[in-house]
Amino acid sequence: MPDKLTNLNLLSDNTEIQTKSKKTSSILYVDDEESNLRIFKSSFRRHYSIFTAISGKEGLEILENNNIQLVISDQKMPEMTGVEFLERVAENFPNTVRIILTAYSDTEDIMRAINKCGIFRYLVKPWNKDEMLLTIDKALETYSLRTENRQLVKALKSANEDLEGKVKERTSELMATNEDLKKAKEQAEAATKTKEQFLSTMSHEIRTPLNAIIGMTHLLKNDRLEGEMAENIEILEFSAQNLLSLINSVLDISKMEAGKMAFEQAEFDLPILIQNTVEIFKARAEEKNIFLRSNIDKNIPKSLLGDSTRLSQILNNLIGNAIKFTDEGTVTITVRLLHHKTEKVELLFAISDTGIGISSEKINSIFEDFSQAEEDTSRKYGGTGLGLAITKQLVELQGGTINVMSTMMVGSTFSFQLGFKIGKIQAITANLPDATNIKNLKGVRILIVEDNKVNQILVRKFLNNWGASSQIAENGQIALDLFKKDNFDVVLMDLQMPVMDGYESARQMRLLEENTDKFTPIIALTASTLLNERERIIQVGMNDFLSKPFNPNELYKKIAQHSYTQLQNQVLQESEIKGKLNYSYFKNLAGADKDFYTELLELSEADLIEFNRILESTHLLDYETQLSLVHHKIRATLRLLEVKELEVQINQLRRMLSQGSPINQVTDRIQAIQKNIEMAISEIQEERK
Known part of the structure; x- marks a missing residue:
């Protein structure tokens, strides 16, 4: 007993x-x-x-x-x-x-x-x-x-001493199980890391020459070639874009499997997005004598908040399939408003075609990876069978649903539902196509850091066409030496280079700029696809990134955006930070936890209010010390919100105090900083609503 x-x-x-x-x-x-x-x-x-x-x-x-x-x-x-x-x-x-x-x-x-x-x-x-x-x-x-x-x-x-043997046996079993679990965990992590590294390496090796191919086709198309040569360039561009699409599909699958697919929340104009999508497929539809049309519910708000890039990817997959599998007739894109609440709408997207249809036996499996409706589909029409699998996951990861109805030799309709918040901006121009092809970067000085000769020539040609002046550095160390001697408006930084890579070069550039008024925009140009790439880029001090192969229009927009910001930094004393806070780090950290996101905003607001209080307390005997302590406290907040102009201004004030600058200059600087802090606080309060 x-x-x-x-x-x-x-x-x-x-x-x-x-x-x-x-x-x-x-x-x-x-x-x-x-x-x-x-x-x-x-x-x-x-x-x-x-x-x-x-x-x-x-x-x-x-x-x-x-x-x-x-x-x-x-x-x-x-x-x-x-x-x-x-x-x-x-x-x-x-x-x-x-x-x-x-x-x-x-x-x-x-x-x-x-x-x-x-x-x-x-x-x-x-x-x-x-x-x-x-x-x-x-x-x-x-x-x-x-x-x-x-x-x-x-x-x-x-x-009972007699149970000692059982204790040892039990302990041994637990240790063995623990060791097995540890080994299994290590093996799983190693396998995941190996897979991720392999995909990144292969993507990098393929994207680097592909960047040159696509870039050169853009340059050749600008030469207004005609006849057979123009057709050859079109074929080359089409083939390169297909290869790039395949690479992106494989990488998207990898991200989804790792649970690291991220969705942005930015305002966009839905009618313009649909219009641009139709324009992309218009020529392909006309080649097959297919009538491509769109029908958008006029009750849908003009401005929506969501990931327009992923929505375009979904629509491109479905419309591309509809045209591919339709030999005659019509492809119709329909968008209907299902529910309209105060701050959110639920939309139904439908892509209908009069194509070959899908058999009832295959309709339930078409959303699986590498699946085709029929065994000879890939041979007849091409494709990998990844498009619909990715489309389904992109819809479901955003909380939506996707369905298909089809009749053989009559046609198919793919429909999906997605919810969007209603945007605050009534007229959005960010998604509008360029009204002119004229691109002007005259006077902008750019440092190109790139070890690949073809890519050096390619980027320099684009920059020359846009009127920018440029210098080339073949590795990060040469770039750093040039950076010490000269001033640049923008740095285009490759990441994988001999001698010194782009990460270390950017990090040391930021160290050189520490406690100065200088803050040169650094844009990473990368063919790598590691899932933590973006975080590492930001961590070392780079401002933005562009994936290879890049679209020339995207390259131009990035340079124009950041060179404008750099020129504005020359008049920092009069600058304002309104509209420049970046909440992406807080949003990624909080995920779907809205209360936690609000709490992070409240903490940031409290830090800025505390700093403002000390800033006003110029009567304190240890004013410089107190200002230094509270500056150290809010430095992380300023960095995470990317309030770079304010950080520079505070450093300027601290130097002025240490050098004994005239009181009127110090007072003007304090007032300028207070104005920007109050604007930042106001923006955060608006974001919390």
């Missing part, structure tokens, strides 16, 4: 451990930037009990007085680094699971943390909320398993 009671108690204890709620788990997050502490606490306080510390010393005090299961520490901290802090934790609190936050380049720190601190895992900053949540859950699961093992061993030893 005692043995049975003991077993029941053990089962009860074990069940209690497994059913413990997340909220009872305590996490300590250590970082010397207060804004990072607030963001972390806001992100996870609904899931766990969060403790924060601004230094390793403060973190050790919290560990002494609280039961902490997991410690997450930043590496780069003054007085005591993350590795030094975790070494103390490992020595004094060995049961606590340890995670370190570091950068890609800190290999030695990572190895030291693994060897001396016994870390559970390292994460690269800036961290992703979903990845961090998954890592925390796995770490706490490890902590629970360790706790469970200790309790089981203690209980079994005290109950």
